[in-house]
Amino acid sequence: MTREEQFESFWKSYPRRVAKGAARKAFDKAIKKTTLESMLKAITEYVAKKPEKIDFKHPATWLNGECWDDEWEPAQARVQRPTYGANYGRAEIVSPPEPISPEEAERRRQMVAKLRAEGVIGGNIRGIH
Structure with a gap:
């Protein structure tokens, strides 16, 4: 499989397809540190375990951060953390109304x-x- 074919496989698997040129450059560096299979497996885990309230990283950011090595907390161990309001104070966690x-x-x-x-x-x- 050529490098371009590998990149296209990565690109099609990644959930957020933006800044393809930057992603291609980052991929060329990253593929020297890991395998395509490792990346694809990590993308599957990323999609499954990323908290809903945060956006997917840009692909170049994910690659440059070597996020294929990220370790995810088990779902039951995650704790809802407070968000911060515009006044930079701690916002109260409020349940949705019944x-x-x-x-x-x-x-x-x-x-x-x-x-x-x-x-x-x-x-x-x-x-x-």
Whole structure:
């Protein structure tokens, strides 16, 4: 298999196909350090175990970082870490709200309409249409 065929095999397997020229240069360096089979196996593991909340690395970044050698934590050992807000303070981890029944949604709409009619509140209240 030629180097170009090897690269195309890598390229087709990688989940994020951007900056192909940079990826080709990085591949030419990386293939001297590992095998195509090792890369393809690592890509499969990367796709399966990468946390959903982060994007896939650019292929050149993945290659230059020798990410085919990355070790992944078992899924049950992962802990949700807090995110950071725009004010650079620690953001509170909040669970998504429980779904409400159509009857409860209607009751809330009626309550808001009543409060608006009485002049207690005004404007649009987020999440209530």
